[in-house]
Amino acid sequence: MSAAAHGAAPALDSAGVERVEAAVRALNGIILGKERQLRLCLACLLARGHLLIEDIPGVGKTTLAHALARTLGLTYQRIQFTSDLLPADITGVSVFDAETGQFRFHRGPVFSQVVLADEVNRATPKAQSALLEAMEEHQVTSDGQTYPMSEPFFVIATQNPMYQVGTFPLPESQLDRFLMRIELGYPEAALERQLLLGSDRRDLLVVLEPALTPQQLLRLQGEVPRVHASDALLDYVQAIARYTRQASEFEAGLSPRAVIGLLRAAQAWALMHAHPGVLPEDVQAVLPSVVGHRLAPREASRFRDAGQIGQHVLETVPVP
Amino acid sequence: MAEHAPTRLHGLDGVLIALAVAAAAHVASLPPWVTLLLVAAGAWRWTADRRGWPLPPKWLRTASTFAAAIAIFASYRTLNGIEAGTSFLVLMAGVKLLETRTSRDLTVLVFIAYFLLYAALLRDQRLPLLPYLFVGALVGTAALMRVHAGAAGSSLKEILRRTAALMAQALPLALALFLLFPRLPGPFWGIQVSHSARTGLGDEMTPGDVSDLSVSGDPAFRVRFFGPVPPPVQRYWRGPVLHEFDGRSWRRTRGQAFPQQEATVSGTPFDYQITLEPHDRNWILALDLPAAWPEQDAYRAFDFQLLSPRPITDVASFRLRSYPDYVAGRLLPESVRHKDTQLPPQGNPRSVALGRELAARYGDPQAIVGAMLRMFREQQFVYTLEPPKLADNAVDEFLFETRKGFCEHYASAFTVVMRAAGIPARVVTGYQGGELNPIGGYMLVRQSDAHAWSEVWMEGRGWVRVDPTAAVAPERIERGLIGAVGADEPAPGRLRQESELWLQTTLAWDAVNDFWNEREVRFSADGQFRLLERMGFKEPDWRTLGLGMTASLAAFFVGLSLYLAWKHRAPARDWPARLHEETAHRLRRRGIVPGPAEGPIAFLDRAAAACPDLARDLAEIRDVYAALRYGPLPTETDLRRLKYLVNRLRA
Structure with a gap:
């Protein structure tokens, strides 16, 4: 991908973009050989979306979330979802303060800038929806009182793809709340050797320097919707949406929310790569992660994995 | 394991409806147990889909397949032919329902439904079936559309709109295939249609039994005249000639060969094309007396009845020529004379006595016939469609006691008396009359026009038609059945006669039917070649036909591609x-x-x-x-x- 910076690119925070690159470099040192996923993860964050990572335990989901928080200088909390998790365990609870004689709201772990919701599918739908509501509204309401989340607010939820007894996989309507879903996958052999030889990732985390301030991050998030999307590009996005709605391969097409998400993610991607406007390549880069969990194939055997769904859409819809 | 909510099979309802519509076209001819099994399978599959029941295991499905085959074989002694084949197909659709899990299976079921609709055409190609098949195809296509529409689905209205558009697009293709697809000569694929009860003349006549023939207003045949149309009194359509009388019933000859008889004709001929409704017998109705007929499709029996080598199981057309003036069988072979003067040794003594008395008194056959007709005319004989039932000596009872009856009674009694008088006589059945349809420009003869008359042989004149009914009720011959029976007696078509609007409607409907039979069902290889000739091909043969079909299909698809390319053309590029x-x-x-x-x-x-x-x-x-x-x-x-x-x- 070229860094084509030809022509005027107004209001582009080039310093911010460089800092994002620095963040990618820093993260790359922790999570080996997953640059693409890291970039997608950052794009998701920049587009103010939330991320769902679906993978088996031990591939570095927690490390990724933790490293991300540190590189971006954000506060971080991890919520381990279990079957007995209550909504209050996530959002917080009002406690009676004997000194003041009043109830005081104790903010839960969700009041953090980066929240890792580990194994969301192990909790009951009730607990899940407490998190999903906070994600959607960017606020928590308790006893009639509304508490806004700290900004930026980024939820990384992980889900174990192997359904086990007593799990509640997120229904499709909830999956739509996540802008992207990615899989980390096993590392390559050479990189795994590095993992085996190198020091503990957790030790590396401690020495990780923030590459971005929260203020810079917020500014970049504000830039994303302003990245230029030309008519030709919107035609392409709409052609993709139309195809998913008409094709017989899928149960249902992309919702308008999903299409907006696709454009935002592409804008974030274009911003990260300092493109003058959104290129079709930017859409193509984010599309598999954005649509993979939203398009349910009518016949499960048709596609091997979610990535294939995105690839199929890309190959079928020509760039106008 | 988190139990997934049972995923409903999308579009199952529509496919079940399509299958039901298609199978309904056969219900009348299916054994009840086959219908019942299909309904049970459908209901079970539907409930299983609702409740999330598992589908039956493989061994059960295999066993049901074999059981179905065996059951069909047991009831039909074959798996072949229309009846057994359709029953088998319907049962297999039921078995297929038991293993329907994916949209692919549903697609197969819709194809079965299409095939069932098509199989209905093997049984019956008449017009009234067509709208039903059309609706069936529509439902099937809509069901197919719904199967592939996705869980979000499209609205029913949208699906129907697209189905209708699809069928409209298919129309030119269907037309090209209809006109040019090479026809196999003869009955369709030689499939024997079962000889179900169809109305028409029988080869037996029993005056005194209740006749349901005369009350059916169904069309028997249609005639298109090339040239003059015979007046009502000459509209005698010759059918089976009955020679054998057992005291009650008249029958055709069986297992006996008679020498052909000569006929000389004179006067102006009537040229016409007769299109028979299927009646499953091998006789061809013809205006008295047929003199020219297509040699390969028909022959004339010794008693001047036209016969076809095959039973007429489909609508069939014949080009014929008849002469109203003829001398048929001037020389009477002894075997025929013997046959047509025979009476059972016992029974009907008073009639036999009457015949002998007439013979003794007049001697001359012409005078004997005249005396008998005079008796019918002058004594209290009544023409009615509701005659009293007659017992053993039916002719005696009719002639001397009840004196109420219709053509069969008169023809039978007359013939018996003539035979008793020593005059060779026989009963001719057929139709008398016919109604010109001004819309279609043809003559329609209905089952209610069925008639019976007599033929007597006279020296020098051959076989002469004598219609004793005409002596009793001349209106029957001139104005048809309605004119002959009393106003309070139920008769078919009375409503038609009395309501102008109804008359016009029935005439128009019959004209449409006639058009369908003539132009669609009877459109055979000859018709195809004629069409090609008219389009300018010299001496068209199979190759021209194949070429024409390929060319028109190619033209259709090229046109379609061009249209689609135009419709989805790239927008003007910047x-x-x-x-x-x-x-x-x-x-x-x-x-x-x-x-x-x-x-x-x-x-x-x-x-x-x-x-x-x-x-x-x-x-x-x-x-x-x-x-x-x-x-x-x-x-x-x-x-x-x-x-x-x-x-x-x-x-």
Whole structure:
């Protein structure tokens, strides 16, 4: 991908973009050989979306979330979802303060800038929806009182793809709340050797320097919707949406929310790569992660994995 | 394991409806247990889908398949033919329902439904079936559309709209195939249609039994005259000639060969085409007396009845010529004379005595006939469609006691008396009358026009038609059945006669039926060749037909492709897009082709890497193109630069 910076690119925070690159470099040192996923993860964050990572335990989901928080200088909390998790365990609870004689709201772990919701599918739908509501509204309401989340607010939820007894996989309507879903996958052999030889990732985390301030991050998030999307590009996005709605391969097409998400993610991607406007390549880069969990194939055997769904859409819809 | 909510099979309801509609076309001829099993399978599958029941295991499905085959074989002694074949197909559809899990299976079921609809045509090709089949095809296609519409689905209205559009698009194709698909001569694939009870003349007549023939207003045949139309009194359509009398019933001859008899004809002939409704017998109705007929499709028996070598199981047409003036069988072979003067040794003594008395008194056959007709005319004989039932000596009872009856009674009694008087006589059954349809320009003869009369042989004149009914009720011959029976007696078509609107409606409906039979069902190889000749082909044969079909199909698909290409034509491209296409075109010559999922920028990057000599230009094209097409501020300068660069690439 070229860094084509030809022509005027107004209001582009080039310093911010460089800092994002620095963040990618820093993260790359922790999570080996997953640059693409890291970039997608950052794009998701920049587009103010939330991320769902679906993978088996031990591939570095927690490390990724933790490293991300540190590189971006954000506060971080991890919520381990279990079957007995209550909504209050996530959002917080009002406690009676004997000194003041009043109830005081104790903010839960969700009041953090980066929240890792580990194994969301192990909790009951009730607990899940407490998190999903906070994600959607960017606020928590308790006893009639509304508490806004700290900004930026980024939820990384992980889900174990192997359904086990007593799990509640997120229904499709909830999956739509996540802008992207990615899989980390096993590392390559050479990189795994590095993992085996190198020091503990957790030790590396401690020495990780923030590459971005929260203020810079917020500014970049504000830039994303302003990245230029030309008519030709919107035609392409709409052609993709139309195809998913008409094709017989899928149960249902992309919702308008999903299409907006696709454009935002592409804008974030274009911003990260300092493109003058959104290129079709930017859409193509984010599309598999954005649509993979939203398009349910009518016949499960048709596609091997979610990535294939995105690839199929890309190959079928020509760039106008 | 988290139990997944049972996924409902999308579109099952529609497919079940389509299957029901298709199977309903056969219900009348299916054994009840087959229908019942299909309904049970459908109901079970529907409930299983609702409740999330598991489908039966493989061994059970295999066993049901075999059981179905065995059951069909047990009831039909074959798996072949229309009846057994359709029953088998219906049962198999039921078994298929038991293993329907995917949209692919549902698609197969819809195809079975299509095939069932098509099989209905093997049984019956008449017009009234057509709208039903059309609706069936519509339902099937809509069900198919729904299966593939996705869980979100389209609204029923949208599906129906698209189905209707699809069928309308298929129409020209269907027309081309109808006109040009090579026809197999003879009955369709030689499939024997079961001889179900169809109305028509029988080969037996029993006056005194209740006759249901005369009350059916169904069409028997239609006639198109080329030239003059015979007046009502000459409209005698000759059918089976009955020779054998057992005291009650008249029958055709069986297992006995008689010498052919000569007929000389004179006067103006009537040329006509007669189109018979299927009656499953091998006789061809013909105006008295048929003199010319298609040699390969018909022959004339010794008693001047036209016969077909095959039973008429489909609508059949014959081009015939008849002469109203004829002398038939001037010389009477002894075997025929013997046959047609025979009476059972016992029974009907008073009639036999009457015959002998007439013979003794008049001697001359002409006078004997006249005396008998006079008796019918002058004594209290009544023409009625509701005669009293007659017992053993039916003719005696009729002639001397009840004196109420219709054509069969008169023809039978007359013939018996003539035979007793020693005059060779026989009963001719057929139709008398016919109604001209001014809309269709043809004559319609109905089952209610069925008639019976007598033929007597006289020296020098041969066989002479004598219609004793005409002596009793001349209106029957001149005005048809309605004119002959009393006003309070129920008769078919009375409503037609009395209501002008109803008359016009029935005439129009019959004309449509006639058109269908003539133009669609009877459209055979000959018709195809005639059409090709009219289109300017000289001596068309199978090759012309195949060529024509291929050409018209090709034309259809080329036209369709052109239309689709036009409809989905690329929108007018802006300059940068055109220049990019131009660049891609240049690069294609160098063997660099954009991949299916490759964006323009990635493509140019790849091209630059592949062509080092162009790398700098391509990189610049890429940047300028990205800025022009996707950038926030495309400028005229950029466009000029891009044009220049692409032009340079061309050089």
